[in-house]
Amino acid sequence: MLEIIEPAETPNGPVGSTEWMDVAACAGHSELFFAPFAERPEARVRREAAARVICNGCVGLSSCRDYARTNRELGFWGGESESERAEAGFPPTTPIIGRKRVAEQRARDAMRNAS
Numbered sequence: 011m012l013e014i015i016e017p018a019e020t021p022n023g024p025v026g027s028t029e030w031m032d033v034a035a036c037a038g039h040s041e042l043f044f045a046p047f048a049e050r051p052e053a054r055v056r057r058e059a060a061a062r063v064i065c066n067g068c069v070g071l072s073s074c075r076d077y078a079r080t081n082r083e084l085g086f087w088g089g090e091s092e093s094e095r096a097e098a099g100f101p102p103t104t105p106i107i108g109r110k111r112v113a114e115q116r117a118r119d120a121m122r123n124a125s
């Protein structure tokens with residue numbers, strides 16, 4: 011059963027250190043980490059795969075992942091998509107996450123079946 015961790019209180023902005031941002035390997039590649047408007051599920055799968063490659067070589071990965079989980083960030087952070095953060099118990103506070111998860115899984119299945 012999925013355990014949902016309640017969001018941190020953030021009355022004055024994001025919680026946690028951001029020093030790891032100084033060594034972020036994603037600098038200059040924000041188009042890979044945040045979805046454009048009306049992104050198709052197949053395009054999301056490809057974009058996030060490219061983002062994951064960058065994250066896997068980033069020395070700030072662990073801190074970045076913790077920050078994104080704590081602050082319920084949208085986008086791809088610390089080697090995790092929004093769906094993966096949600097599955098880990100840290101869902102973004104957006105009602106569309108369920109629809110996106112279904113669409114992403116369908117896209118992965120379609121791409122797997124096509125190869």
Ligand code: SF4
Nearest residue numbers: 034036065068074088
């Ligand atoms: S882990 Fe990924 S999203 Fe986080 S700073 Fe590094 S490259 Fe950027």
